[in-house]
Amino acid sequence: AQSVTQLGSHVSVSEGALVLLRCNYSSSVPPYLFWYVQYPNQGLQLLLKYTSAATLVKGINGFEAEFKKSETSFHLTKPSAHMSDAAEYFCAVSSAPGGGNKLTFGTGTQLKVEL
């Protein structure tokens, strides 16, 4: 069965600093991996999706994630944090054939951005 583990339930960075949110996966087949973001009082929004086409995946709002098979990792990064990035971030892996939307989520990482 596929699973993901997010390291760090809370991460705090200064505005303008690098954002690094960690996600490790476990999968018996080549995984389809996702990052979602949830802003306060909103639904989850897709940031990016890994489909094996390229190991470095660029998403919305300046975020990107790199798939590293040797490390079973799919960490999310952004070079320079903005106050508007404060939100909860979820890593997920598809449990459906072909990368469908039956997703297994991690426990989430709350990102705080400080002045």
Add this chain to the structure above:
Amino acid sequence: EAGVTQFPSHSVIEKGQTVTLRCDPISGHDNLYWYRRVMGKEIKFLLHFVKESKQDESGMPNNRFLAERTGGTYSTLKVQPAELEDSGVYFCASSRSPEEKLFFGSGTQLSVL
């Protein structure tokens, strides 16, 4: 274009009562999903509709939960009778196909006292 709409946004009920959550997917989205997040833990899959048919209901916790999607449009999720452990945020999401982008509603916060 309207997004995925869920109603109510919050519901507070007593143990043993019945609650019905509603989800209106994006128009034209045949695929509708229910997810649940309990007590700040991970978000878990409950079930997947394709039009009015249940494609996968492997995540439904027990027979106190009943999901319907009559006519293949909106969906309801009924909990009867509700238990304390049912408290959490229930998310609905929809997509045009199972592999296309998933759009989430803002969720229903259910509190069972």
